[in-house]
Amino acid sequence: MTAIITLDEIKARCEEVGDCWIWQGATSDTGYPIMKRGAGPCLLVRRVVAGIKGTPPAARQPVVVTCGEKCCCNPDHVRISTVKKVAEAAAKAGAYSSIDRCAKVAKARRTAPGAKLNEGKARDIRLSAKTSAALATEYGVSLSLIKSIRAGRAWKDYASPFAGLGARVQQGRTAA
Incomplete structure (x- = not known):
């Protein structure tokens, strides 16, 4: 059985920069915060934060931050999104046009x-x-x-x- 992860534990691994909690631990190949508990799999920290907030994301459902900081884990910034909204935001930023x-x-x-x-x-x-x-x-x-x-x-x-x-x-x- 996996131990419960708390917001205090996540905050302890972050550096506060303004309103953001910038993750200081490991990151995925794409630069997103990850953590591991025991022998279990690596977890995306934002998904963990969303679950702690009471809105656990469905499988493959994107979790984004309102501040735009890739390593931010502040629960006030974490939001559940949709693939369509993420793609629209990426397109607006020019991700698909190069x-x-x-x-x-x-x-x-x-x-x-x-x-x-x-x-x-x-x-x-x-x-x-x-x-x-x-x-x-x-x-x-x-x-x-x-x-x-x-x-x-x-x-x-x-x-x-x-x-x-x-x-x-x-x-x-x-x-x-």
């Missing part, structure tokens, strides 16, 4: 097991004189994907900052 993030997501999808296309095949599709329907059959993908690749909306070349800026050549003529 070219680096787009390239990282694209790389993960392109190297996934079972991916039908790769960079070379996408390049061949862009340069091919064959019809889109013929290419879709040849590569075993949808016609809309072939058209998106040719239009530069799918399988973008993130390695070059100039990719997609020039006109593409299709069937011996320049497309506008």
